[in-house]
Amino acid sequence: MKRFTLSAMLALVLLSTLSSAALAQSGQRRSASRNSIFTHSSIEQAWESAVAEKKMLLVMFKTDHCHFCTKMLSETYVHPAIKQMLAKDTETVLADAKDYRALVKRMGIRGYPTTLLISPQGDVLDLVEGFVDAKAFAKRVGPLLAKQATRLGDASAAHIQSSTVDR
Numbered sequence: 001m002k003r004f005t006l007s008a009m010l011a012l013v014l015l016s017t018l019s020s021a022a023l024a025q026s027g028q029r030r031s032a033s034r035n036s037i038f039t040h041s042s043i044e045q046a047w048e049s050a051v052a053e054k055k056m057l058l059v060m061f062k063t064d065h066c067h068f069c070t071k072m073l074s075e076t077y078v079h080p081a082i083k084q085m086l087a088k089d090t091e092t093v094l095a096d097a098k099d100y101r102a103l104v105k106r107m108g109i110r111g112y113p114t115t116l117l118i119s120p121q122g123d124v125l126d127l128v129e130g131f132v133d134a135k136a137f138a139k140r141v142g143p144l145l146a147k148q149a150t151r152l153g154d155a156s157a158a159h160i161q162s163s164t165v166d167r
Helices: 006-013 018-034 043-053 067-078 080-089 097-107 134-151
Strands: 056-062 089-095 114-118 123-129
Touching: 006 018, 018 089, 043 056, 043 089, 056 067, 056 097, 067 097, 067 134, 080 089, 080 134, 123 134
Parallel strands: 056 089
Antiparallel strands: 056 114, 114 123
16 A cells, blocks of 8 residues: 655645646536535545544545446445445545546556545545445445544544445
8 A cells, every 4th residue: 555645645736737726626516516425626625624624535536437437426425324434534525537637647546436545644544446336335444434533532433334335
């Protein structure tokens, strides 16, 4: 697993052109409204909130016309258990890869969808490549969220057992 701090990652994002950033925000705002689990319109905005609230940051990178991105959005992220798992302890953003080309390159992202789970300290805890169904997603991400919440002293950590996600 690559260890990469988010401050370096955000520096790369800020090097993007202003026109690219404007496109990203308008496109992500539309995406965020269609997929209510994604609450922020930009990675920068989500990161600021994650740090301030001491929450995990979940970023799903997608591309246009990506069958498996659409499938993940319509099957995995709409599952009630996944929504519940992510709602309490994460800040979320749906990012279009074309709007974050430098970051995608730096992170070594090769395919889509790709989901990053980042701690409030800026450590990339997981990089999930490709489509993952709700049960597998919960089994992979749930323990990381529970562990992070416990580390931050949240006794009511919203963790999920893979058995609660039945398909």
